[in-house]
Amino acid sequence: MTTAPTGAPQRRETSPRPADRPTAPRGHRPMTAARRANRAGLAFVSPTFLVVLVVVVLPILWTVLLAFQKARLVDIQGMGLLGNWSLDNFTQVFGSAGFWSSLTTTLLYTAGATLGSVVLGLVAALALRKPFRGRGLLRAAMLLPYVAPVVAVAFVWEVALSPQYGIVNDWGRRLFGWDDPIAFLSTREYEVHLLGLHVDIPLALLTVIAFECWRYFPFAFLFILARLQAVPDGLEEAALVDGATPTQRFRHILLPQLMPVIALLCVLRFIMTFNKFDDVYLLTGGGAGTDVAAVRVYDFLTARYDVGAAAAQALVLAASLMILLGFYFRFFGNKVQEDS
Amino acid sequence: MTRKTALTRAHVEERLFGVLRWCVIAFLALITLLPFSYMLLLSVKPIDALLLDPGSLWISAKDFTLSTYRDVLRSTGEGGQGFLRFLLNSALVSLGTVVLTLLAAVPGAYAISRLKFFGHRQVSALFLAVYLFPATLLAVPLFVVFARMGLSSSLVGLAIVYVAQTVPVSIYMLKNYLVTIPASIEEAAALDGCTRLQTVRKVILPLTLPSLMATGLYVFMIAWNEFLFALLFLAAAPGKWTVSLGLAQLSNGVEVPKTILMAGSVVLTIPVVLLFFAAERLLTEGLTSGADKS
Structure with missing residues (x-):
């Protein structure tokens, strides 16, 4: 199929002198369609390939090298590409205070945000499945958190949650009788009294997760709704005739149809959130128990100008993600592969 | 008997979900619209x-006051926050990224589809693998290299990084659209004597226009909203700040009243939201095409 267009011009050129072809080399030999497609294809892909190579692949390779070297930003100017090999950076990264807690935080944050945004997206898609007045408008409005600049929305959340002039605390005091304003973004642990029990909840982390769910549920919503609208009506009608209740129809008809796209979304969101920097940095700056690994890399790089340690930390982050994805595809890979 | 209970269960559930659905819809409307109306509201209030x-x-x-907007847009020399300058920087970087990305992505997507x-199967997966690596991993060496090349405080360097970040997804979106164009159209053009480049320019490009628009818009949004690389490369040069970076840097301090910054965030949000609404259908379809095929 794909070679068809290349077949045509070739035929046009060779057909006037069909006897020419087998005896061949005179001046320039007409290329076969496959070779031509090969050449054109490589030529067309090369600009992209070049950009990706220079700005993505080479830097990554260099990061790997840097992670094994003693490198500070000041002495990197005169430094060669190789030299000063050491494992110091890794011992420093693994040994530094808060490495493991940061990894745990990253995992909690990623898992919470992924699950939350996909579930909220699913609920939203189900609610907006059937037409109603104003659906188009609401659908468009719901994409706002996703398309709006992260800096702007993070700033709005910051102001709204502020203990001094935030609307949330003001309303909380008025409606729920909160005694003191709650500093949502800077409270590591908030004590909750529930039925005589004292529970400490990681408030800042939960707030950041909530922000992430809010910002990315439209993404899940879009994909799930698109898939939902492609489910043939006949299936559900048949189940309806057989007397299936809404929950049964969802559980046995819709969910199996949606499962591939949900799995794909979970993987995508997990990868994206795991590497996420902006949201946490903007909301809490990585303080109050929200020091996800990506923010630590940034701190190593800009606060201490320790390029080697930053590279090592970034590498550890990438490696953990690879391991997690490896596990995932090991156990659930077949399902996703079938879909894609 | 069983038949009857089943019927009532179905009945109860129908009712319940009928009500729940409206609750969910109201809840969604609330959480999406409230923050943005709050932003607008604060931006026209004195502190x-x-x-x-x-x-x-x-x-x-x-x-009610619009002086917040005047303050935020005016240049720093006149006692404002200089957002007009930031807007210009953002526009330059984003438009440059869109043009460069499309220039690289159109041939690539065409070739892949x-x-x-040699390697046409692997190459698209290879490109998408870019997103597997954390941006922070790229940030370290790029930061160093750009510092060396003197590109560290330049908008050009930033645009190059954005192109690398957006080309893979653009290729993916364009490819999904290109495969829906029948190959026979190209065969016809070839029969009429078009070379491949002519075919791409005169036949394929006009046909892919909707997808090109959608992809371009998406790239524009990514570049406009981006924050990490802007922070890394431009933080030291306030004259080069993008709107996102400017807002983030100023909101860290306490000197600028929050309502003025709120006006800044409205200014930052409006271009993206306007573009988005102008092309909503185009965009959502471009992004999710392929998701609805099982």
């Missing part, structure tokens, strides 16, 4: 009004 009554969701006519070349 005293906010401090006096932080919980009010309304604004009285005598408080139409031509059997």
